[in-house]
Amino acid sequence: MSATAPALKIREPSYINAAYTAKSWLLTTDHKRIGLLYMVAITFFFFVGGLAATVVRLELLTPQGDLVLPETYNKLFTVHGVIMVFFFLIPSIPTTLGNFLVPIMIGARDMAFPRLNLASWYIFMVGALFAIVALIGGGVDTGWTFYTPYSTGFSNTQVIPMAIGILIAGFSSIFTGLNIIITVHKMRAPGMTWFRLPLFIWSMYATSLIMVLATPVLAMTLVLIAVERTFHVGIFDPALGGDPLLFQHLFWFYSHPAVYIMILPGMAVVSELITCFSRKPIFGYKFIAFSSIAIAVFGFLVWGHHMFVSGQSIYSSLIFSSISFAVAIPSAIKVFNWTATLYKGSISWDTPMLYALGFIGLFTIGGLTGLFLATLPVDVHVTDTYFVVAHFHYIMVGSAVLAYLGGIHFWWPKISGRMYPEWWGKVSAITIFLGFNLTFFPQFIAGYQGMPRRYYAYAPEYQVMNVLSTAGASILAIGYVLPLIYLIWSMREGEVASDNPWGATGLEWQTESPPPTFNFAETPIVTAEPYQYNPDGTFTPQTTLSVRQIKKEVAA
Amino acid sequence: MTQQTSQPTSERTAHQAPALRTYYLIFLALMLLLALTVAVSFVDLGAFNELIALAIAAVKAVLVILFFMHVRYSSRLTWVFAAAGFVWLLIMVGWTFSDYLSRGWMR
Amino acid sequence: MTELHSTSVGPPVAHHFEDFEQEHEANMLGMWAFLATEVLFFGAVFVAFYIYRSAYADIFKEASRHLYMSIGAINTVVLLTSSLTVALAVHAGEHKARRLMVGLMVATLVLGLAFLGFKAFEYYLDYQEHLVPAFNFAWEGANPAQTQLFFVFYFIMTLVHALHMIIGISVLARMIWQARRGSYDQDSTAVELFGLYWHFVDIVWIFLFPTLYLLRQ
Amino acid sequence: MLGLPIMPDSASTLSGSVDTLFLVLVLLALLFAVPVAGLIIYFAVKYRRGAAVNRSNAPIENFKLEVTWMVIPLILSMGVFGWGARLYFDMFTTPKDGMDIYVLGRQWMWEFKYPTGQRELNVLHVPVGRNVRLTLISEDVIHSFYVPAFRIKHDVLPGRYTTAWFQATKPGTYHLFCAEYCGTEHSGMLGSVIVLEQKDYQAWLDQNRMNTGGVIAENTSPGTQTAVTAPTQTMAQAGAQTFQHLGCYVCHRPDGKGAGPSLVGVYGKPVQLANQQVVLADTNYIRDSIIDPNAQIVADYPPIMPTYAEQISEDDLLKLVEYIKSLGSGTEAPPEMINPTGGMPQPGGSSGNQGSGAQDSGAQGSTNGDSGGSDSSGNGNSGTQGSGGQ
Structure with a gap:
């Protein structure tokens, strides 16, 4: 195809070219192929969820409800929430980039449990099937939070299939997390000590902790919901002795840490990008590494800040509020360290870096507004308003999706063996950043003005902000579609990528692009700390015994 | 999160299993504890009934984990993994009950 | 892992592992991580139960008196014994005593089935006494709703536990078949893994028994 | 306070304090966000690849700096927490004096009951300058009583009374929203709080006092259905x-x-x-x-x-x-x-x-049902004797 093509012939077949049959993909145990299977699935769900959001935003263009029926609107925002949270954001980075990169970055040939890895994809797809059945069967109108007793006794929609779908997808998440944890513990290449691990691995490890320890609680909670809904036995029904707040405790025990399942992997990606494109070792490696673990652990102690006005004891609220402030510290550490990394770097403004810098901006806003919500009396006013909506979109959409896209661009040459078109990449990054802010910043204002969330029609004074928001959403939509188009295009037409186009230090860049099935011809030996970048563009890769050197020696 | 250095030792210790006698002794202890907990349940000790019953259950569980499940003879990493679930369970219990127990303080 | 030289003798190692030790430890740790998940899975329903138990202490105690403590106690003995047999089976496996191991696995299987048998019999008695929520629940005493809540939790907890037993027994049955053919002669990791799982299911019952049956004073 | 256009009406004794705290938070947030954003842009431009700048001795760690930027935010945030906690206590400590109003939430309307017997749908009349204590209960799902102008919000639970309070400071008509998603017409579960001067409130009370019975005032503002039912007796x-x-x-x-x-x-x-x-x-x-x-x-x-x-x-x-x-x-x-x-x-x-003692009363027959009954289908039987827990 191009001048470099002949060079490929002397290589081992890459994981993509190893076999071409559908069976070789659907029954693969190769972590890289499984990562791609996930990528296809979650991309589909991203656009399904996005479609629902589009209709929601259009409906909100005018104060009165005139586009869809209220029932439909309620189902739309529920679909948007459920799909985006459980079928896009939670699996997004861990199952795609995580699956693809974790073994390579630590110099392993595969995940610790390759068959379990494939099984989790199938489990995910079965869960997704239930969710789709629930959607086709009439949808769900409870909101993604499934608050009782509405979900158990009042909603007439497909709550149970949806709950089963989420439960099943949850097990997929558990198995992915378990696999990553064991892989990190047991599969590291010689010389890959804990403090030589790329920060991506630290964050993925922290993410996996949450997946393994929080998800089962959601699973049991959904079982209880299904039982209650089927048999009307009063688990959460006050008329029969139950307590609806207990559901909220159990639900948020998972769902608050779940937010960190979404954002920690984003931090994982950004840590890699910032240092690589600054050509400088990351500032405060250990602080960033431990802050990931701290976020994961503290994340379990703050769930009650979703319940400050719920009727929870006010003493409990005080505890949850104070710890919520504490959880901001490790997040702040990361932001400060990323910023400090830029100092005296040699910064290139490639697409992944634009995404990473955008991430820091959006994450800062999202994180700081989180402090507003941790502040008890302010939360009383703005909880369940658009302020909250804006806040968590800044974290879960702004930050997490920007990081995901930044990561996809950064590792695209490794994944596909091709470069993405740089100009289009920059256009999409800037479009998304601007569109996002225009969409969600006005929602902070609408929220403080008092516009409740999940409203299908609203008081006229909020219209200005909603019009701005809808306008931003249309820009955002373009920004999201662009990468889909040009990345697919680049798979065939893109410039062929070299093994290490960014001059990066990680092990994944010391093997071929795309990597062979078992990642390395021989187990690499890790000889260096991560991120040994120099401002002149040179760097020390983590393994000096590169695949090709070994090959040469073998040949000689 | 043990360091690399602990791994070789763990490999060696992983196959140290308790002697057969230990299994029988532990089984005996479990049976005695079972008898004890059933016996206590017939005595009204007020709030202590619950405390004792759960304490005995915890002791039994620890015996099973340490000996039957070989944690006593395993690497520190295994200890951490075995403890993690219970530690997080305690978080869930503690923080949830912090709400329920203090709800009546102010209405 | 620092040792790169994989041994040429010994059990076969999956392609992505360096050696048997690494594979064995990864498998064991994987099971432990899974059990940590299970702790939280059961933990959630325990937390819910104890919340209501603290709110309706007297009602739950009264309800508890309608369970058959004798059956619960017998089942505890059965399950603890099966834990012993599994531990011995693992021991036998490590000492390459195939016949003994198979025998102990069969004993475990029988004990597991006995547990389920007793449990089923107890369910039948509960049914006869109209204690099955949503099916035939009828309560003469005070506070039927809260009492029913007790039985809801009783059934959810024991059924989820029984489901774990059934899964364990199914796996065990297949493993006995494999073990007879000598599949675990070189590498009995699978038996160890099963042992961990089985012990965990036992531990759940160790807590279920006092929680449901004994807190009646 | 301050009357920024992005602020909603501020009409209760607490709303000013909440706004102050909010603005302090905004300032603190800017204090962090602006330097961070500024530095990022500054560094990204100054140290862009190819720029001839001094890059020697680039630091890659600084323990003191790390501790500094851990401790300062921690202190500041704990300060904010303390301030917030105090205000939260004020919000949730019901004052001992004041007037009681009972709030019933149901899909999808609000019903207000005055001890003096008046009953209103979706409109709540209160006097300015008096503490109003709300006792909230839902007949079905969880609702949330939210008056943005008062900066108060409290979930309305089925099966349990929750309480909230406010003291209005400014006459006017304010939004009342249901803030907890409660089903199809969640966004239609609107109401308004009408704050009256003391004498107007008295007049309103007199106008709706006793003995006319039935609906005496039909008061429709856009999107809200409302009616005052004058009492024949007190609650x-x-x-x-x-x-x-x-x-x-x-x-x-x-x-x-x-x-x-x-x-x-x-x-x-x-x-x-x-x-x-x-x-x-x-x-x-x-x-x-x-x-x-x-x-x-x-x-x-x-x-x-x-x-x-x-x-x-x-x-x-x-x-x-x-x-x-x-x-x-x-x-x-x-x-x-x-x-x-x-x-x-x-x-x-x-x-x-x-x-x-409070071994309480109950009601045998159904009553002069002016409101929907409870939703659930309990399996209640006429409980007789009982366990009588020991």
Whole structure:
């Protein structure tokens, strides 16, 4: 195809070219192929969820409800929430980039449990099937939070299939997390000590902790919901002795840490990008590494800040509020360290870096507004308003999706063996950043003005902000579609990528692009700390015994 | 999160299993504890009934984990993994009950 | 892992592992991580139960008196014994005593089935006494709703536990078949893994028994 | 305060404090965000690849710096937490004086009940400058009572009274929203709070006082249906009628010589239970004792009261609560706070609360049903004897 093509012939077949049959993909145990299977699935769900959001935003263009029926609107925002949270954001980075990169970055040939890895994809797809059945069967109108007793006794929609779908997808998440944890513990290449691990691995490890320890609680909670809904036995029904707040405790025990399942992997990606494109070792490696673990652990102690006005004891609220402030510290550490990394770097403004810098901006806003919500009396006013909506979109959409896209661009040459078109990449990054802010910043204002969330029609004074928001959403939509188009295009037409186009230090860049099935011809030996970048563009890769050197020696 | 250095030792210790006698002794202890907990349940000790019953259950569980499940003879990493679930369970219990127990303080 | 030289003798190692030790430890740790998940899975329903138990202490105690403590106690003995047999089976496996191991696995299987048998019999008695929520629940005493809540939790907890037993027994049955053919002669990791799982299911019952049956004073 | 255009109306004693705290938070946020954003842009431009700048001795770690930027945010955030906690306590500590209003939420409307007997749908009239204590309950799912101009919000739960309070400072009409998603017409569950000057409020009360009965004022503002129902009796009177009607008086005699304890002066007092606990007889206690009488048995009385979960609507419950509150009121000292940790009972030491049992009343027949009944299909039977927990 191009001048470099002949060079490929002397290589081992890459994981993509190893076999071409559908069976070789659907029954693969190769972590890289499984990562791609996930990528296809979650991309589909991203656009399904996005479609629902589009209709929601259009409906909100005018104060009165005139586009869809209220029932439909309620189902739309529920679909948007459920799909985006459980079928896009939670699996997004861990199952795609995580699956693809974790073994390579630590110099392993595969995940610790390759068959379990494939099984989790199938489990995910079965869960997704239930969710789709629930959607086709009439949808769900409870909101993604499934608050009782509405979900158990009042909603007439497909709550149970949806709950089963989420439960099943949850097990997929558990198995992915378990696999990553064991892989990190047991599969590291010689010389890959804990403090030589790329920060991506630290964050993925922290993410996996949450997946393994929080998800089962959601699973049991959904079982209880299904039982209650089927048999009307009063688990959460006050008329029969139950307590609806207990559901909220159990639900948020998972769902608050779940937010960190979404954002920690984003931090994982950004840590890699910032240092690589600054050509400088990351500032405060250990602080960033431990802050990931701290976020994961503290994340379990703050769930009650979703319940400050719920009727929870006010003493409990005080505890949850104070710890919520504490959880901001490790997040702040990361932001400060990323910023400090830029100092005296040699910064290139490639697409992944634009995404990473955008991430820091959006994450800062999202994180700081989180402090507003941790502040008890302010939360009383703005909880369940658009302020909250804006806040968590800044974290879960702004930050997490920007990081995901930044990561996809950064590792695209490794994944596909091709470069993405740089100009289009920059256009999409800037479009998304601007569109996002225009969409969600006005929602902070609408929220403080008092516009409740999940409203299908609203008081006229909020219209200005909603019009701005809808306008931003249309820009955002373009920004999201662009990468889909040009990345697919680049798979065939893109410039062929070299093994290490960014001059990066990680092990994944010391093997071929795309990597062979078992990642390395021989187990690499890790000889260096991560991120040994120099401002002149040179760097020390983590393994000096590169695949090709070994090959040469073998040949000689 | 043990360091690399602990791994070789763990490999060696992983196959140290308790002697057969230990299994029988532990089984005996479990049976005695079972008898004890059933016996206590017939005595009204007020709030202590619950405390004792759960304490005995915890002791039994620890015996099973340490000996039957070989944690006593395993690497520190295994200890951490075995403890993690219970530690997080305690978080869930503690923080949830912090709400329920203090709800009546102010209405 | 620092040792790169994989041994040429010994059990076969999956392609992505360096050696048997690494594979064995990864498998064991994987099971432990899974059990940590299970702790939280059961933990959630325990937390819910104890919340209501603290709110309706007297009602739950009264309800508890309608369970058959004798059956619960017998089942505890059965399950603890099966834990012993599994531990011995693992021991036998490590000492390459195939016949003994198979025998102990069969004993475990029988004990597991006995547990389920007793449990089923107890369910039948509960049914006869109209204690099955949503099916035939009828309560003469005070506070039927809260009492029913007790039985809801009783059934959810024991059924989820029984489901774990059934899964364990199914796996065990297949493993006995494999073990007879000598599949675990070189590498009995699978038996160890099963042992961990089985012990965990036992531990759940160790807590279920006092929680449901004994807190009646 | 400050009247920024992005701020909603500020019309309660607390709203100014919340706004101040909010603005302080905005300032603190800017204090962090602006330098971070500024530095990122500055570095990204100054140290862009190819720029000829001094890059020597680039630091890659600095322990002191790390500690500094951990400790300073921690101190600041703990300060904000403390400030917030204080204000939160004020928000959630119901003042002892003021007027009571009962709020019933149901899919998808608000009903307000005044102790004086008036009943309103979706519109709440309150006077300026008086504490208004709200007792909130839902008949179906969780709603949330949200008045942005007052900066108050509280979930309205089924099966449990929650309380909120405010003191309006500025006459006007303010939005009332349901802030917790509650089903199809969630966004239609709107209302308004009309704050009147004291004298206007008095006039409004007089206009709607007693004896005309039925709907006397149809007051439709866009999107809200509303009606004032003028009373024929106060809530306590209605409650007394229910009390009589259902035969509660048979057991709960004022002299305490019936099968159940006297209810005179119970409200707000500690109650000695048979299981040796002491509980505060608040609205929830009264409610629970009617719905679920055997959960908390008053010491020295047999557990013979049947449950009334099936027979009584939330509306009637509120009336009974108001009636029981009114019994012996005025003569009593303000309620004391019970601290359960410190309140370990001495058996037999129930000297102070002899007549204060609260084995409660119930309602047999259905009542003059002006509101929907409770939703659930309990399996209640006419509970008879009972376990009577020990």
